[in-house]
Structure formats: C-alpha cells, structure tokens
Ligand code: HEM
Ligand code: SF4
C-alpha cells in the first residue's frame with residue numbers, strides 16, 4: 001500500500017467550537033419544538049379548569065430561556081472566530097479570495113453533481129459549507145432579533161427592550177411573527193440537508209467527519225494534510241493565506 | 255335636575271337658572287350644568303375620565319378644575335374615506351357628557367355628519383371657524399385620504415380630501431386621527447389599495463398627530479384623549495405608532511380575562527365545541543389579542559358591558575396597522591405572501607421539506623452508484639487515481 005494512504009490524526013475542532021455546536025444544536029431543537037407548540041398547541045377537549053395547569057406558559061418560558069442561551073452561545077462563537085484556530089476563523093466564512101470561489105465550484109462538481117471524482121482537499125469545512133454556515137449565522141441573528149422584538153412587549157428587562165425598533169420595520173407584530181415562524185422552517189430544512197451531507201462525507205471519504213464534532217479529530221491521509229491547498233484557510237494555497245494573528249496549526253494535539 | 259344637596263362645593267356664581275345671562279364664551283362646566291347635568295354627575299365623569307387617561311387620584315382635581323375654568327376648544331371634525339363608525343362609537347358612549355355635551359352640543363364647529371348646515375352654508379362655516387380660531391382649533395379627522403388619480407376618489411364641495419386636509423391642518427393646533435382609517439388606512443388601504451388610501455400621518459407633516467386607533471376606537475378612549483388635551487394642554491404620551499400610551503400600551507392579551515386558559519393551554523378548537531362553552535382561550539381560532547394593543551380588556555365596550563372576546567369572538571386586531579392584510583380573521587398567522595391566498599407557511603414548509611427529502615434521497619442513491627468505487631477504498635487512493643487520469647488526459651489532449 002502506498003505511503004500516502006497512511007492516516008494522520010488532525011485536531012480540527014477545538015473544544016469551544018464543539019461545545020458551541022452541541023449547545024447550538026440543542027437550542028435550535030428546543031426552540032423549534034417549543035416554537036412549533038406555541039404555534040400549534042395540541043387540542044384537548046374538555047380538559048378541565050385553567051387553575052389546574054400551566055403547560056403553555058411553561059412551554060413559552062422554555063422557548064424564551066433557550067432564546068437567551070442561543071444568543072449567549074452565538075456570541076461566544078463570534079468571539080472564538082477571532083481567537084480560535086484557523087479552521088474556526090471568521091475569514092473562512094466570507095468569500096474573500098478566488099480560491100474559495102474555485103473551491104465552491106469544485107465541491108459542486110465533485111460532491112453535489114458528482115461529475116468529477118477528484119476529491120476536494122479541506123481540513124476544516126469546504127468553502128460551500130463555510131458559506132452555508134455564514135448563512136445559518138445570519139438566520140440565527142434574524143431569529144434572535146425578531147424573537148427578542150416579539151419578546152420585548154411582554155418583558156420589563158432592559159435587554160429585550162433594546163429590540164423595540166424592529167417591529168415597525170415589519171409593519172406589524174403579526175407580520176413579524178410570520179417571519180419568525182417562517183424562519184423556523186428554514187432551520188428545519190437546514191438540519192435535514194446538513195445532517196445528510198455530514199453522513200455523506202463520512203461515508204464516502206472516510207475522514208471521520210461525523211465523530212470529529214465529538215472529539216475534534218479528523219483522520220486524514222498524509223498526502224492531503226501535506227497538500228498546499230489543504231493547509232491554509234478553507235483550502236487557500238498556504239503562501240497566499242492571510243496571516244491570522246494568534247492562530248496555530250495543530251497537525252497533532254499539542 | 256338633581257337636588258342641590260349633592261353639590262360638594264358651593265358654587266354661587268352660575269346656576270342653571272342663570273342660563274340666559276351666560277356670557278358667550280362660557281366654560282365647559284357652565285355649559286354642562288346648563289344642559290341639566292348635576293354637579294355630582296359632573297364629578298363622577300371627571301373621576302372616571304381621570305382614571306381612563308391614567309392620572310393619579312390627585313390629578314382628578316386637575317381635570318375638574320380644567321373643565322370648570324377652561325373655555326371650550328373649537329373643533330373641526332372632517333370626514334373622508336370612512337364609514338362613520340368612529341362618530342357612531344363616540345355618540346353612543348354610555349355617558350351623556352361625552353357625546354351630548356363635550357362635542358355635539360358644545361364644541362363641534364364643523365362636522366359633516368352632525369351639523370345642521372349643508373352645502374355652501376356648511377363650507378362657509380368651515381371657513382369662518384378656521385378664520386376665527388386660527389392656530390387654536392383642534393382638527394379631528396375620520397377617514398383616510400386617497401391619492402390615486404389626483405385624489406378624485408374622495409371630494410367634498412369640489413375639493414379633494416388631500417386639499418381639504420392640508421388646508422385645514424395648516425392652522426390647526428393639533429390633529430387627532432380617529433380610528434384605523436385615519437391612523438393606518440383600514441380596509442380601503444388593504445391590498446391592493448385601489449384608491450391609494452393614505453393615513454393622515456402620511457399626508458400631513460409638521461403638526462402633532464394623535465392616532466386614536468381602533469375600528470372604531472372605544473368611546474371612552476376618544477373622550478379620554480379629548481379630556482387629556484383639555485386638562486393638560488399637551489399631547490398625551492404616544493407610543494411608536496403615535497397612539498396615546500394611556501390606552502394603547504397594553505396588549506388585549508395581557509388584560510384578557512381568558513388569559514389563564516391560554517397559560518394552561520386550554521383552547522377553543524371550534525366555535526361550537528365544549529371548550530367554547532367553557533370559555534377557553536380563543537387563540538387557536540385566530541385571536542389576535544397577543545399582537546393587539548388596545549383597552550378592550552379593561553375599559554371594554556358599551557359602557558363596560560362586554561368586549562368581543564367576552565362575547566366569544568376572537569380579537570381581529572382592529573387597532574393595529576394593516577389588520578385586514580394580516581391574514582384571515584379565524585387563522586392565527588397570515589397566509590404566506592406570494593404563494594396564493596390559501597398557502598400558509600406550513601403548506602410551503604412541508605412542500606419544501608418534501609423537496610429537500612426527495613433531493614437528499616436521490617443524492618444518496620446517486621452517491622452509491624457513482625461513487626461506488628471510492629466507498630470503502632483507502633482515503634487518498636481516489637485522489638491519486640484522479641491525478642493520474644488528469645495527467646493522462648493532459649498528455650492526450652493538451653488543450654483540456
Ligand atoms: C432557532 C431559533 C428559533 C426558532 C426556530 C423559533 C421559533 C418560533 C416559533 C415557531 C414561534 C411561534 C410563532 C407563531 O406561531 O406566532 C415562536 C414564537 C416566539 N419566539 Fe421564537 N424561535 C427561535 C428563537 C427565538 C429567540 C432567540 C427568541 C428570543 C427570546 C424568541 C422569542 C419568541 C417569542 C417572544 C415568540 C412569541 C411567543 C408568544 O407570544 O407566545 N424566539 N418562535
Ligand atoms: S382569547 Fe385572545 S386575548 Fe384572550 S388570552 Fe386568548 S389569545 Fe389572549
């Protein structure tokens with residue numbers, strides 16, 4: 001067997017990134033479920049007196065509490081994109097170089113349309129994935145802003161009150177609720193495609209992508225780790241990669 | 255006339271009997287008493303209004319004093335694109351002082367609906383009032399202003415609504431926009447708004463405008479706004495949509511007596527079910543109370559007799575902008591814009607989910623077919639093969 005087929009363990013996702021992912025996934029799930037229930041409460045016929053229950057209030061409480069956790073977690077991730085390793089750096093999420101655009105095209109040909117078989121080298125995410133996550137980030141920001149705007153009238157706390165300017169932009173609270181609701185569907189669609197594609201990559205490429213979000217390690221052939229387009233930010237040629245202060249490569253766990 | 259022993263304070267100067275000798279510019283109190291209202295009724299009215307506009311108990315003396323000492327304010331009340339339900343609501347207020355005295359008999363200098371004059375005489379009285387009370391009169395507007403086709407859809411005495419509004423507003427002290435029409439266009443401004451109906455705030459700039467929302471507004475709210483203006487000579491505190499906070503700062507939902515059912519998750523499923531009989535929350539049959547700011551839950555309607563939700567009907571959000579466009583009244587969320595009137599977000603969402611699932615399944619099948627050699631192969635092997643193929647094809651065909 002050729003030496004290039006040897007695996008090498010690469011530490012890609014640092015602990016804060018993994019924690020962010022887990023908390024984020026949990027929050028989105030909880031928010032979708034409780035949000036769905038807010039919108040479509042199940043019907044009980046002849047269920048008794050109001051004094052005997054409070055489940056709808058509790059459901060809404062969980063929604064708002066999870067909303068705060070989602071926000072705090074999101075802010076931690078933004079911070080980490082400035083101090084974390086190069087795979088978590090903010091630059092990956094913006095289309096800054098031609099190399100990223102080229103990689104998008106390659107991913108489309110190789111993984112989506114499958115008309116080409118030479119795999120794309122990317123130790124972090126590939127460029128398409130990074131950009132998709134930038135989109136999900138925007139969606140999260142929208143959901144936080146619209147959520148806190150809806151929350152403001154029912155809250156005396158100062159923080160939600162910062163969002164009172166949002167509702168007039170949408171014409172009415174009713175309209176804002178619709179947008180907040182529709183955004184939930186975008187999250188659901190994202191989850192379906194996201195989970196599928198992770199399984200796909202794990203299955204086809206054998207890099208252990210699926211477990212990398214638990215332990216942080218990917219298994220990469222040495223050839224790929226050594227390839228120039230796999231070491232820089234989202235597959236930029238190493239020489240042209242912009243210097244990222246405070247980041248280090250972690251070929252193996254230090 | 256009520257016996258004098260109800261009077262809490264001696265008021266020797268002007269008793270109803272001296273009616274004929276009253277000076278021309280009498281105070282509001284004088285006129286109220288002249289109309290045969292007892293002082294007791296007057297005081298209870300003041301206390302009630304004070305409570306409505308949210309002044310402290312000590313502030314009620316201020317209300318009393320204002321009505322006792324202040325001259326009536328001249329009022330011009332214009333009607334444009336509307337159904338007159340605001341006037342109706344106001345006139346049907348349970349308290350006689352509100353409709354009969356405060357506006358109808360005392361203060362109204364011009365209003366198409368109630369004035370005796372008509373035609374040229376009416377127009378003349380409008381001009382006279384404007385000239386006589388320049389800069390002092392209060393302008394009340396009921397109805398929206400159409401802009402399409404140069405405003406021909408609403409003309410009075412040969413002038414367009416826009417022209418009249420601008421002319422009369424110029425020297426008004428303040429403007430009250432009555433009801434949803436004047437505040438946000440109401441049904442005539444609903445999509446596609448064929449006459450381009452506009453609320454007053456889009457027509458007139460540079461004047462204080464108080465939006466008294468509702469379709470119609472509650473009579474006590476209308477009276478309360480007038481009493482506030484009279485008492486304090488200031489514009490009441492307004493929310494970000496220009497509505498007086500005293501009446502529009504709380505959601506119907508927060509003052510709704512069915513709220514405990516909401517929190518307990520007990521909902522009416524259809525209008526004739528057992529839950530409806532038990533008075534559960536109307537959320538699932540389309541109640542817009544959670545997004546509607548109004549005083550229906552506290553002041554209620556028809557002198558506090560009831561309000562829509564108490565009568566078993568969901569709130570339709572009549573004090574909110576564009577409430578006609580916010581979807582069917584008996585559906586919680588609006589329909590999805592741009593997908594036909596019947597498509598709710600869920601229909602679109604489920605369709606998109608179906609497409610995504612089908613796409614994912616098709617892709618999974620394709621992967622197993624097209625990448626069957628790669629799967630299970632040593633990582634990197636495929637890249638090598640591809641490189642080799644690349645090199646080979648470059649060798650064969652230098653142009654590729
Ligand atoms: C992944 C993120 C989120 C999802 C999927 C989501 C989903 C939903 C859904 C489906 C509804 C029901 C809308 C309706 O039918 O009217 C809702 C309501 C609401 N959400 Fe969210 N939401 C998210 C984040 C947030 C955040 C961050 C907040 C901020 C605190 C928030 C606050 C609210 C509020 C205040 C309501 C209205 C609840 C009520 O009036 O009872 N949401 N959400
Ligand atoms: S009936 Fe309407 S306003 Fe009352 S609690 Fe239910 S949703 Fe809220």
Ligand code: SF4
Pocket residue numbers: 468469506546547548550561562563568569570571572573
């Ligand atoms: S309950 Fe709602 S729809 Fe009915 S009058 Fe009040 S604000 Fe308008």
